[in-house]
Amino acid sequence: MIPDVFRQLQRHLDNMPVPFPETKSGVEINLLKHLFDEEEASIALKLSALAESVDKIHSRFKAGEITKDLLASRLEGLFDKGAIMCIQNPKKGPMYSKIPLVIGIFEYQVDRITKELAEDFFKYEDDGFAEAFLRSKTKQMRTIPVNVRIDPEFAVGSYDNARAIIEKSPGPFAVMNCVCRQAKDKMEEPCKQTDIMQTCFTLGTAASFMMERGVAEKLTKDEIISRITLAEKEGMVLQPANTQEPTFICCCCGCCCGVLSAAKKFPEPAELLQTNFYAKIDPENCTACGECMEICQMDALISVNNHTEVLRSHCIGCGNCLNVCATEAISLLKTGKETIPPKDSREMYKKMIMERYGVLGTLKIMGKAALGKKI
Numbered sequence: 001m002i003p004d005v006f007r008q009l010q011r012h013l014d015n016m017p018v019p020f021p022e023t024k025s026g027v028e029i030n031l032l033k034h035l036f037d038e039e040e041a042s043i044a045l046k047l048s049a050l051a052e053s054v055d056k057i058h059s060r061f062k063a064g065e066i067t068k069d070l071l072a073s074r075l076e077g078l079f080d081k082g083a084i085m086c087i088q089n090p091k092k093g094p095m096y097s098k099i100p101l102v103i104g105i106f107e108y109q110v111d112r113i114t115k116e117l118a119e120d121f122f123k124y125e126d127d128g129f130a131e132a133f134l135r136s137k138t139k140q141m142r143t144i145p146v147n148v149r150i151d152p153e154f155a156v157g158s159y160d161n162a163r164a165i166i167e168k169s170p171g172p173f174a175v176m177n178c179v180c181r182q183a184k185d186k187m188e189e190p191c192k193q194t195d196i197m198q199t200c201f202t203l204g205t206a207a208s209f210m211m212e213r214g215v216a217e218k219l220t221k222d223e224i225i226s227r228i229t230l231a232e233k234e235g236m237v238l239q240p241a242n243t244q245e246p247t248f249i250c251c252c253c254g255c256c257c258g259v260l261s262a263a264k265k266f267p268e269p270a271e272l273l274q275t276n277f278y279a280k281i282d283p284e285n286c287t288a289c290g291e292c293m294e295i296c297q298m299d300a301l302i303s304v305n306n307h308t309e310v311l312r313s314h315c316i317g318c319g320n321c322l323n324v325c326a327t328e329a330i331s332l333l334k335t336g337k338e339t340i341p342p343k344d345s346r347e348m349y350k351k352m353i354m355e356r357y358g359v360l361g362t363l364k365i366m367g368k369a370a371l372g373k374k375i
């Protein structure tokens with residue numbers, strides 16, 4: 001029998017731009033139990049998606065239910081565990097909010113993820129989370145090409161160019177370990193693509209936040225560019241946040257990445273991921289050497305009549321195959337439906353809310369937020 005508080009917490013976390021759906025197996029409850037005990041779950045139920053002070057959160061408890069000091073210490077404990085978010089307000093002090101599973105709780109398990117949590121996370125992906133998460137129209141991440149030649153006839157937006165993103169960012173820059181690979185390591189399924197563990201790059205406010213948490217290492221602008229170049233040489237897929245000035249760039253593999261590996265289990269993974277590009281092979285120049293098939297993280301290349309062809313259903317335009325093709329038989333083309341990412345994460349989450357709840361539902365949520373109610 002699942003204690004009601006965990007089911008309520010699952011529904012409370014599902015009530016966000018990123019879903020946290022119920023599954024038949026109930027694995028999502030196990031996942032929550034790795035992070036919250038019953039008392040902590042009942043505290044998390046009082047949190048809004050918008051950051052609030054301890055006073056405000058305390059006002060939602062019945063008189064005498066919990067002291068303000070105890071609540072403050074429990075909230076800090078939950079933040080330390082990466083189960084909730086805390087931002088420091090210069091006037092109001094620490095402000096806490098609930099956070100989604102991704103990008104949020106899972107990523108905050110970096111450097112401390114356990115085997116049990118890792119196993120339940122990937123089981124949850126299989127049991128229903130990936131379906132709900134990947135089907136959302138507006139994505140949290142997008143794929144951009146690695147540093148390859150793209151025909152000048154195709155304009156490449158600065159949001160689709162890692163080096164332009166870095167140049168535009170005021171910094172600071174930092175790098176963290178890849179929690180997806182750490183999770184797979186715990187499950188004794190080490191990465192098949194790279195030995196590099198530091199492949200999560202953060203920029204600006206995200207870099208400062210992660211450095212303050214002690215999980216990110218500061219990099220100069222030159223260092224972040226050279227580390228990304230190294231990741232590209234390893235065949236990693238560049239996945240920044242789906243915003244015009246992203247605060248992170250992940251360099252991902254198809255075996256460990258929670259997003260790519262989950263998408264690959266669907267018949268048409270490219271449909272589920274955001275990209276403006278795809279690869280095309282000129283059969284005349286293809287010697288069928290197979291190098292591109294080796295590096296492709298999406299299993300998007302197949303052998304057909306003595307040459308290699310791209311499966312559009314799988315190709316996410318990462319550009320890695322271009323880097324290994326000695327005969328320059330591969331080109332990166334535009335999909336023809338250029339998607340300009342949302343301006344920033346606020347706009348991205350607003351779009352996600354609109355898509356999940358419709359206009360009326362969104363107005364209701366905004367109305368509650370304006371009245372200082374929990375959303």
Ligand code: SF4
Pocket residue numbers: 177178179180181199200250251252253256257258259
């Ligand atoms: S999204 Fe990519 S780089 Fe980021 S943690 Fe997952 S695999 Fe690692």
Ligand code: SF4
Pocket residue numbers: 281285286287288289290291292293307308324325326327328329330
């Ligand atoms: S790397 Fe180039 S030549 Fe080799 S199989 Fe791929 S497209 Fe053909």
Ligand code: SF4
Pocket residue numbers: 278279295296297298299300301310314315316317318319320321322
């Ligand atoms: S075929 Fe594979 S490696 Fe080439 S762009 Fe598409 S997804 Fe990337």
